[in-house]
Each structure stands twice: as structure tokens, then as C-alpha cells.
Amino acid sequence: MRRIGIGLIGFGTVGQGVARLLSANAEMIAARLGATVALQRIALRDPARARNPSVESLGVPVTTDWRDVVDDRDVRVVCEVIGGLDPARELMMAAIRNGKHVVTANKHLLAEHGDEIFSAADNAGVEVHFEAAVAGGLPIIRTIREGLVADRIDALWGIVNGTSNFILTRMEQAGTAFADVLREAQAAGYAEADPTLDIEGIDAAHKIALLASLAFATRIRPGQVFTRGVSIVEAADLAWAARFGFRVKHLAIAKDHGDAIEVRVHPTLIPREWLLASVSGVLNAVYIRSRALGPSLYYGHGAGGDATAVALLGDIIDACRSLLAFRHAPARPTEVAPRPVREMGDVECRYYLRLACSDQPGVLARVAGALAAHDISIAEVVQERAADGQATLVLLTHRARERNMQAARGEIDRFDVVSQPARLLRIEE
Amino acid sequence: MRRIGIGLIGFGTVGQGVARLLSANAEMIAARLGATVALQRIALRDPARARNPSVESLGVPVTTDWRDVVDDRDVRVVCEVIGGLDPARELMMAAIRNGKHVVTANKHLLAEHGDEIFSAADNAGVEVHFEAAVAGGLPIIRTIREGLVADRIDALWGIVNGTSNFILTRMEQAGTAFADVLREAQAAGYAEADPTLDIEGIDAAHKIALLASLAFATRIRPGQVFTRGVSIVEAADLAWAARFGFRVKHLAIAKDHGDAIEVRVHPTLIPREWLLASVSGVLNAVYIRSRALGPSLYYGHGAGGDATAVALLGDIIDACRSLLAFRHAPARPTEVAPRPVREMGDVECRYYLRLACSDQPGVLARVAGALAAHDISIAEVVQERAADGQATLVLLTHRARERNMQAARGEIDRFDVVSQPARLLRIEE
Numbered sequence: 001m002r003r004i005g006i007g008l009i010g011f012g013t014v015g016q017g018v019a020r021l022l023s024a025n026a027e028m029i030a031a032r033l034g035a036t037v038a039l040q041r042i043a044l045r046d047p048a049r050a051r052n053p054s055v056e057s058l059g060v061p062v063t064t065d066w067r068d069v070v071d072d073r074d075v076r077v078v079c080e081v082i083g084g085l086d087p088a089r090e091l092m093m094a095a096i097r098n099g100k101h102v103v104t105a106n107k108h109l110l111a112e113h114g115d116e117i118f119s120a121a122d123n124a125g126v127e128v129h130f131e132a133a134v135a136g137g138l139p140i141i142r143t144i145r146e147g148l149v150a151d152r153i154d155a156l157w158g159i160v161n162g163t164s165n166f167i168l169t170r171m172e173q174a175g176t177a178f179a180d181v182l183r184e185a186q187a188a189g190y191a192e193a194d195p196t197l198d199i200e201g202i203d204a205a206h207k208i209a210l211l212a213s214l215a216f217a218t219r220i221r222p223g224q225v226f227t228r229g230v231s232i233v234e235a236a237d238l239a240w241a242a243r244f245g246f247r248v249k250h251l252a253i254a255k256d257h258g259d260a261i262e263v264r265v266h267p268t269l270i271p272r273e274w275l276l277a278s279v280s281g282v283l284n285a286v287y288i289r290s291r292a293l294g295p296s297l298y299y300g301h302g303a304g305g306d307a308t309a310v311a312l313l314g315d316i317i318d319a320c321r322s323l324l325a326f327r328h329a330p331a332r333p334t335e336v337a338p339r340p341v342r343e344m345g346d347v348e349c350r351y352y353l354r355l356a357c358s359d360q361p362g363v364l365a366r367v368a369g370a371l372a373a374h375d376i377s378i379a380e381v382v383q384e385r386a387a388d389g390q391a392t393l394v395l396l397t398h399r400a401r402e403r404n405m406q407a408a409r410g411e412i413d414r415f416d417v418v419s420q421p422a423r424l425l426r427i428e429e
Numbered sequence: 430m431r432r433i434g435i436g437l438i439g440f441g442t443v444g445q446g447v448a449r450l451l452s453a454n455a456e457m458i459a460a461r462l463g464a465t466v467a468l469q470r471i472a473l474r475d476p477a478r479a480r481n482p483s484v485e486s487l488g489v490p491v492t493t494d495w496r497d498v499v500d501d502r503d504v505r506v507v508c509e510v511i512g513g514l515d516p517a518r519e520l521m522m523a524a525i526r527n528g529k530h531v532v533t534a535n536k537h538l539l540a541e542h543g544d545e546i547f548s549a550a551d552n553a554g555v556e557v558h559f560e561a562a563v564a565g566g567l568p569i570i571r572t573i574r575e576g577l578v579a580d581r582i583d584a585l586w587g588i589v590n591g592t593s594n595f596i597l598t599r600m601e602q603a604g605t606a607f608a609d610v611l612r613e614a615q616a617a618g619y620a621e622a623d624p625t626l627d628i629e630g631i632d633a634a635h636k637i638a639l640l641a642s643l644a645f646a647t648r649i650r651p652g653q654v655f656t657r658g659v660s661i662v663e664a665a666d667l668a669w670a671a672r673f674g675f676r677v678k679h680l681a682i683a684k685d686h687g688d689a690i691e692v693r694v695h696p697t698l699i700p701r702e703w704l705l706a707s708v709s710g711v712l713n714a715v716y717i718r719s720r721a722l723g724p725s726l727y728y729g730h731g732a733g734g735d736a737t738a739v740a741l742l743g744d745i746i747d748a749c750r751s752l753l754a755f756r757h758a759p760a761r762p763t764e765v766a767p768r769p770v771r772e773m774g775d776v777e778c779r780y781y782l783r784l785a786c787s788d789q790p791g792v793l794a795r796v797a798g799a800l801a802a803h804d805i806s807i808a809e810v811v812q813e814r815a816a817d818g819q820a821t822l823v824l825l826t827h828r829a830r831e832r833n834m835q836a837a838r839g840e841i842d843r844f845d846v847v848s849q850p851a852r853l854l855r856i857e858e
Contacts, residue, residue, distance in 0.1 A: 300725030
């Protein structure tokens with residue numbers, strides 16, 4: 001039986017997961033593929049770790065220089081799991097130049113430098129696989145590229161950042177403040193020491209840029225994604241949302257309007273009955289609406305060493321199938337036509353607005369007047385007395401344009417009766 | 430650009446969906462595949478229909494003899510959508526002998542005659558694709574074969590029959606009797622005039638036989654699947670289930686016990702919080718538990734012309750990719766090792782038992798005694814007075830063995846204080 005050598009660059013949780021699964025399921029994989037898939041060489045950063053018994057027991061040559069992997073003639077597929085932009089970009093370009101198929105979970109790199117990487121791969125006649133880059137082990141890339149290849153996706157909504165979803169779930173369950181839950185998530189290993197990429201929505205923006213590019217056959221860059229993180233949500237917002245029948249989720253949203261693409265990432269009120277509202281903790285889900293199939297949902301673990309390793313291995317085995325067939329799949333998402341991203345000011349949705357204001361006559365009238373002046377109509381409103389002569393005013397609007405909403409909000413924030421800036425969240429239904 | 434000819438056999442709702450999507454998305458498909466995919470010849474049963482303007486407008490030669498399609502040299506992929514065993518089996522074997530890849534939604538045929546069809550395809554060096562056979566447009570076959578290729582699936586639970594799920598959803602929402610809802614479903618087009626395959630669980634048994642064969646790399650035949658339909662459920666059971674925090678769903682269940690496979694289809698009580706419990710109406714969902722990825726769920730429309738056509742076209746395009754690469758994927762699920770199916774008597778689960786009995790002292794003691802004598806312990810019990818000196822007794826058991834439960838139930842049914850046979854449903858958590 002033919003043997004195909006895999007080069008693994010990076011040996012953290014995910015890299016170890018790849019090594020472990022490949023070894024544990026070697027027989028099954030060989031039966032399904034018709035060839036043996038084996039680690040050929042591993043590159044890791046820390047030389048001390050290379051002498052670790054758990055690494056030595058693999059019986060695979062280990063190096064601290066990734067060049068040893070991409071230059072190894074017996075390595076046919078390079079699996080990159082170090083993350084970040086550098087040196088991931090350099091090593092991936094080197095692997096491609098050397099004629100190796102590349103498998104990666106690196107959404108950041110592909111979202112920022114996909115153009116360069118995909119065209120290098122096209123020129124070299126090799127494949128770039130990245131199922132693991134979005135929603136970990138969930139086969140969402142495969143679903144869009146293969147399962148729905150003959151359908152047209154109109155819109156997709158994803159809970160694609162486990163850390164953000166864990167934080168919102170805990171804030172809702174325990175009524176705890178954001179900062180406390182973040183500390184808890186860090187202690188539990190669900191959030192990084194520097195959580196910026198997750199809690200500011202940047203990771204989700206990378207992922208939706210990739211998904212939208214694939215789904216709509218165009219090229220969306222992370223910089224084009226309107227991005228807000230869970231850090232803007234207060235526990236009170238979750239309680240208020242519940243009173244109106246909503247739950248707050250950190251959604252990545254992409255819609256095809258034909259002439260333009262709408263793409264944004266922010267905390268969002270969604271109806272409690274929507275399946276996405278039941279996705280709790282670190283779990284991920286992507287909800288797709290396509291013309292022929294209608295709605296479909298894909299749900300599972302989006303992170304973690306083993307879940308990500310499953311996706312990487314699925315891709316590695318795909319690359320091996322191509323090697324066995326002497327063919328290669330196109331490296332990049334088919335770009336049918338470049339299309340503009342709709343300006344956020346032109347995006348329309350419903351809004352949730354929470355105001356702290358003086359408990360005195362005429363406040364609601366002034367707020368409603370400001371909204372009406374910007375063509376925004378109110379769907380529901382609740383006013384409640386708070387302490388110290390203060391009141392809380394919560395409004396849900398009908399559909400309105402973002403530009404109008406921001407203008408109205410600016411005016412409302414300047415009212416003397418309003419004691420702190422309005423809290424604004426968007427609604428999807 | 431190269432052109433690949435498709436032969437379509439059958440032109441009902443699904444066949445028309447294939448023709449419509451292929452034409453509407455021709456440009457997008459060509460861009461993604463790098464070749465043109467076009468209908469070459471259509472076979473349909475009714476000669477009158479062949480002269481219908483909607484068929485003539487396709488500009489594709491139409492025949493009433495499927496042999497014209499499988500013998501056409503320019504047909505490279507045959508898509509069979511007539512369903513049933515005959516002549517589907519004969520035409521598929523003929524297409525395979527003629528060296529054509531075959532794409533089908535026919536779970537019945539594959540579940541019964543998969544062995545013959547897959548080995549003929551292996552010998553002829555052609556592929557058999559059947560994504561559309563289970564859960565329509567949901568890419569569940571692809572997920573098991575490709576996405577989870579390096580993982581081990583321990584168990585899967587599916588809502589795979591839209592008719593049954595529609596009936597249970599309506600019975601629950603409206604408190605209506607089974608027979609009334611069935612008539613409603615037939616009027617709405619969600620149930621066939623002869624609904625036996627759906628409401629007796631036979632369609633679900635075909636599907637779980639295919640899924641379990643793939644997931645566990647073995648061969649499960651429909652005859653090995655313990656099968657009960659939604660027809661055994663009464664509205665009262667749904668209400669009782671709700672009181673205990675459960676919902677009743679018609680589940681197809683498969684579990685890998687290592688030495689044996691457990692595979693069964695029946696109405697099942699499941700906890701209301703489980704995502705599967707939120708799958709309503711004609712929608713389908715499959716919940717997979719695998720070792721590395723953990724839980725994952727796939728949800729969407731399992732039937733309907735367009736949803737099924739999306740899956741067929743995904744498969745057709747896969748077959749075209751193989752034609753372009755001069756290679757072929759293995760036709761059959763890899764059978765790593767044949768394994769026995771666990772006898773239903775040896776299966777263990779929790780049970781729901783509803784009894785109509787005389788409202789007199791000692792009834793509960795006798796029932797509890799019969800259960801205890803068969804090693805079945807009671808988890809929850811509610812007794813309620815009904816009319817005419819009768820009482821309703823509902824029990825939930827802890828895990829017990831099916832053989833013991835059936836023996837205990839037989840004894841209880843013979844009690845003089847029990848006025849009608851016990852209603853028994855199984856629980857999954």
C-alpha cells in the first residue's frame with residue numbers, strides 16, 4: 001500500500017491532536033483512503049519539547065526549523081498549525097513553491113493574505129485546504145463548496161467564536177458582569193490571556209470574510225467587515241432582551257443583495273425560538289439560507305485540539321486523494337465576480353436601544369421625536385423607574401437604516417435628560 | 430470548455446428540480462467545476478408528458494425508454510430519480526455496466542441491494558453517489574465519509590422522516606389524534622396516499638441502515654433494524670411526555686458497541702432541551718456523537734424537489750470532477766469488518782409506560798412488583814384518577830433491558846386490574 005508523508009508544523013494542542021488521531025485511526029484511514037497516511041516530520045518551536053518522551057514516542061523526526069519540513073522530499077502535504085501571520089505566511093509560501101499541498105486552520109492568514117497564497121498555489125498546481133479555519137471540526141467549508149455547489153446562498157448567520165458565546169451564555173445564566181465572566185473563561189481555558197481577537201470580534205470577522213467569499217463567490221477582506229465584539233454587552237441588556245423574547249448572541253452575518261454584499265459581526269438580539277438561540281457555551285453553529293435547500297444549520301465544537309484536528313485530517317486525506325489521482329482541486333474559492341461590500345450606513349435592521357435618563361415628563365416624547373425625525377419607527381417600548389429619580393427606557397425599533405439610527409442616537413446622547421450614552425444592539429430575525 | 434452530458438431518468442418533482450437548478454445555475458456551476466454540465470437525455474414514463482411545453486422548452490431529447498439514456502454514449506453520469514426497486518435496480522445495473530457514474534436518491538434500493546450495486550460499480554470502475562438518499566439536501570453522507578473520515582462515530586440519532594415529524598409536531602401543537610393529523614398531512618402533500626413506508630418507520634429504517642453502514646464501516650440491512658412507526662403514538666402520550674420534561678420524536682438510532690451495532694427506529698421520548706427536540710414540522714436533523722469532534726448536528730429540509738435536487742447536483746458535480754481527473758472514488762462505503770447487530774432484546778434504555786387500570790388499592794404495588802421481578806427500577810411515577818373508577822398510571826423507568834421490559838409488560842397486560850394493553854415508548858437522553 002502506498003505511503004503518503006505528512007509534515008506537521010506546530011505542535012501545540014491542535015498539532016498534538018493531529019498526531020494522536022492519525023496514529024489512533026491509522027488502520028481505518030488506510031482502509032478508507034487505500035493508502036497509508038503517516039507523519040514524516042514535525043517542526044516545533046521549543047527544542048526542549050522535542051526531547052519530550054511523548055514526542056519521541058511518535059518515532060517521527062523532529063526539528064525546530066520549519067524549513068526542514070517544507071524541504072523534505074517525502075513530505076507531500078504540509079499541515080500548518082502555528083497560527084498567526086508570521087512565520088506562517090512565509091512557510092506556507094515555501095511549501096507551495098516546493099509543490100506540497102497545504103492544510104491549515106489559519107483564518108487570520110487566509111483572510112489577510114488569501115490572494116497571494118491562493119494564486120501561488122494555483123501557479124504551483126497544489127491545493128490549499130482550510131476546513132479547520134471556520135467552526136473547527138464542523139464541515140462548513142465542505143458544505144458550501146461541495147454540498148451546496150449547485151445552490152445559491154442568500155444569507156448566513158454564524159456563531160463562530162466559542163469564547164464570545166461562552167461569555168454571553170454565562171452572563172445570561174448567572175447575571176454576571178462581562179469582566180467577571182471573562183476572568184472565569186480565562187481560568188477555564190476558554191479565553192486567551194490576551195482575549196482581544198475574540199472579545200472584539202476580530203476572529204469572527206476573519207471567519208465571516210472567508211465564509212462570505214466562498215458562499216458568494218467573491219472576495220471579502222476582514223477590513224470590509226463591520227466589527228463589534230461582545231465586550232459592548234452588559235448583563236442588563238441580556239435581561240432586557242429576554243423580556244422582549246430575544247436572546248443576545250455574537251453573530252457573524254453575511255447577506256447577498258445581488259448588487260452588493262452585506263457583512264458584519266456584532267452582538268445581536270435574535271428570537272428565542274430560532275435554533276441559533278439554543279447554541280450555548282463554547283459551541284459553534286452556522287445557519288445558511290439558500291434558495292433551493294432553504295434553511296440549514298450546522299452545529300458542533302468550533303475549537304479544541306481534537307475537534308480542529310478532525311477537520312485538518314479530513315483535509316489532509318482529501319489532499320491525499322488528489323495525490324493518488326494525480327489531479328488537484330482548484331486552490332481558491334471560485335471568484336465569479338468581484339462585488340462591493342455594502343456600507344454599514346446603508347444596512348437595514350431592527351434595533352434595541354437602552355437609555356438611562358431622568359424620570360421626568362416628556363423624555364419619551366423627545367426620544368421618540370428624535371427617532372421619528374430620522375425616519376425610525378418604534379415597535380415596542382418599556383419605561384421603568386430606577387433609583388435616584390432616574391429611569392430606564394428600552395425601545396425596539398422597526399427596520400431602519402444604520403445611518404439614520406446613528407444620527408438619531410447622536411442626538412439622543414446629547415439630550416440633557418439622558419445621563420449616559422445610549423446602548424445600541426442590532427436585531428436579526 | 431469541456432461539456433459533460435447527464436442522463437436523467439425520472440421527471441417527477443425531484444427530476445424537474447434537477448433540470449431547473451442545472452439550467453438556472455449553469456454559469457455558476459461551470460465556473461466552479463471548470464466544465465459545462467448539461468442534460469443530455471431525459472427518460473420519463475408518460476409519453477403525453479414528453480410533449481408538454483415545459484419539457485420541450487428544455488431542448489433536451491426525451492424518451493419513454495430508460496435504455497435510451499443508459500445506452501447514450503454522450504451520457505457520462507446517470508441520475509436516477511424514479512424511486513422504488515423496479516425498474517430502478519435494472520437500469521442502475523445497466524448504467525454501471527455501460528461505464529456511467531450513477532447518482533441516486535433511492536434509499537430503498539441501496540439499502541436492499543447495495544451489495545450488488547456497489548460491487549458492480551467497483552468492477553466497472555464507476556462511482557455510485559447517494560447524498561440525496563438521506564436527509565435530502567443536508568450533506569450528511571459527505572460529512573460522514575469526508576468530514577469525519579479521521580474520527581470515530583460512536584452514535585447517531587436522526588429525525589429522517591419528514592412526514593413522521595410533521596405528524597408528531599401537529600399532534601403536539603393541536604392535541605389532535607393521529608388519524609386526523611395524517612389526513613391533514615395527506616391533504617397538505619406531506620404524506621403519500623399510501624403512507625405506510627413513512628408512518629410505519631420503514632423509510633427511516635432504510636435510511637438508518639445506510640447511515641449506520643457508513644458511520645461504522647460495516648453492512649447493516651434494513652431487516653436488521655428494529656422498526657416501529659409513529660402510528661403507535663397517541664396524543665395523550667405527547668402530553669404525558671411534556672409533563673416529565675420530554676418531547677416525542679420519531680428517531681432513527683444507531684450506536685457502535687464495538688462488538689455489536691445497535692440500530693433501531695421508533696417514537697422516542699427525548700429531553701426538551703436537546704436540540705433535536707426543537708426540530709419541528711417536515712424538517713430533518715441528524716445528531717452525531719464522535720470521539721474527537723464530540724457532538725455535532727446537521728439540520729434542514731430532508732425532502733421536497735429542490736432540496737433533494739441540490740444534493741443530487743452536488744453528487745453529479747462530484748462525479749464530473751472525477752471524470753475530469755480520470756479517477757474514481759470508491760463506489761461503496763469502506764467495509765472494515767462485518768459486525769453483528771445487537772438483538773433488540775439485549776438493547777438497554779429507559780422506558781415510558783402508560784397504563785389504564787382500575788382505581789383501587791394495590792394496583793401500583795402489583796405493577797411495581799412485576800417490574801422489580803424483571804430487574805426494572807422505577808424513576809418517576811404519576812397516578813391520576815380518570816372517569817368511571819378508572820385511573821391512568823404513567824411510569825418512567827431507569828435503564829433496563831428490552832427483553833426484561835417486554836416480559837414485565839406481558840405480565841402487566843394480563844393483570845385483571847389493567848383495562849387495556851400498556852403503552853410503551855422508549856427514552857433517549
